[in-house]
Amino acid sequence: MRKIALVNQKGGCGKTTTAINVASFLAGKGKKVLLIDLDPQGHAGLGLGAQGDQAEKTIYEVLLGEIPIREAIQTVAENLDVVLSDVILSAFEQVMAGGHEREYKLVQSLVDIEAEYDYLIIDSPPSVGLLTFNGLVAAEEVIIPVDASSFSLHGLGKLLDTIQIIDEKVDHRLSVKILATNIDRRTTFCREVVKSLRDRFSKNCFKTIINTCTKLREAASHGKAIAEYNTHCAGFRDYQDLTMEILKQEAAMKKKGFTIGSLLEAEGLLKSQVEREIVFKLEAPETAMVQIAGDFNEWVPESLHFTESQGRPLWHKTLSLRQGSYEYKYLVDDRWIPDPDNERTADDAYGGVNSVISL
Ligand SMILES: Nc1ncnc2c1ncn2[C@@H]1O[C@H](COP(=O)(O)OP(=O)(O)O)[C@@H](O)[C@H]1O
Ligand SMILES: [Mg+2]
Known part of the structure; x- marks a missing residue:
């Protein structure tokens, strides 16, 4: 299973949009995909039309160890399953304060189902707190969406901080890639953003760029991935290209040979249960x-x-x-x-x- 987390402490930069659409395209390509929403706002589930109701089991109960993850999984499309989040998830950090291995709750919960999926996509909240770290510990790859507007000097500094925190926290295990999102190529500013990203991060930058496309916003508000909503727009083409780029890296990523089992072993966690x-x-x-x-x-x-x-x-x-x-x-x-x-x-x-x- 390839495990990819969408991370950026800035809200509105396209994490959820990317999570939803990459997950949906991967499923469309016949990959078995699980999308886990770690954001208490719950937008990923909504964007895929998942029916969350009061009785629904969410990632919150899973992270607390109250239920196995299997009980919280629901299928939203062929090959595409999700684990929904809930607003109560915002209490997770407080509830877990001082708890041991609190950054490992997600990775521990995945052991049972690892073999059943080709891809795990993790959507994170707009903060670098305990939930995001749970996502990062579970992930092997990180995609950092950067939207044009956040690419002020301030935004760049924060982004680099994030990458550094990730690296230190998980001991340089992660492959980190930056994705330029919400780019309006008509503006000089956006063209400059793309150029700076490529100059600065060369190898760590996706070739694909996600253009500004109002259909992406509309699709999400209708609870649909773009492939289900409109196939003749930039958003469709861009996320399809991005998915192809991700699929192309499959062989290279497999060589690294991480599995959750080996990760847990490395952390001495199996013993510590x-x-x-x-x-x-x-x-x-x-x-x-x-x-x-x-x-x-x-x-x-x-x-x-x-x-x-x-x-x-x-x-x-x-x-x-x-x-x-x-x-x-x-x-x-x-x-x-x-x-x-x-x-x-x-x-x-x-x-x-x-x-x-x-x-
Ligand atoms: N490429 C894009 N073009 C137009 N709107 C976009 C694009 N990507 C995201 N959006 C919209 O911007 C808003 C924030 O995006 P979202 O993916 O929810 O960001 P995040 O999860 O990082 O907070 C949403 O309303 C979304 O529909
Ligand atoms: Mg989001």
């Missing part, structure tokens, strides 16, 4: 600022949540921990204290003790 949820609790007044730090979060304090339990002021936090032994401490306002409910301690380097938990 024995994670356990541990609830850390501390009684302290509501007015206090209570945090926890330890080996499991590189000693970077994380806030606990406050509740009242049977009239007692209680701070708590749930962390997913792998097997192993961890030292930790609470930080109450600016005072470090060991866990009063845990007798096991070890000397810290400062004449005090840390609490110790073993799983």
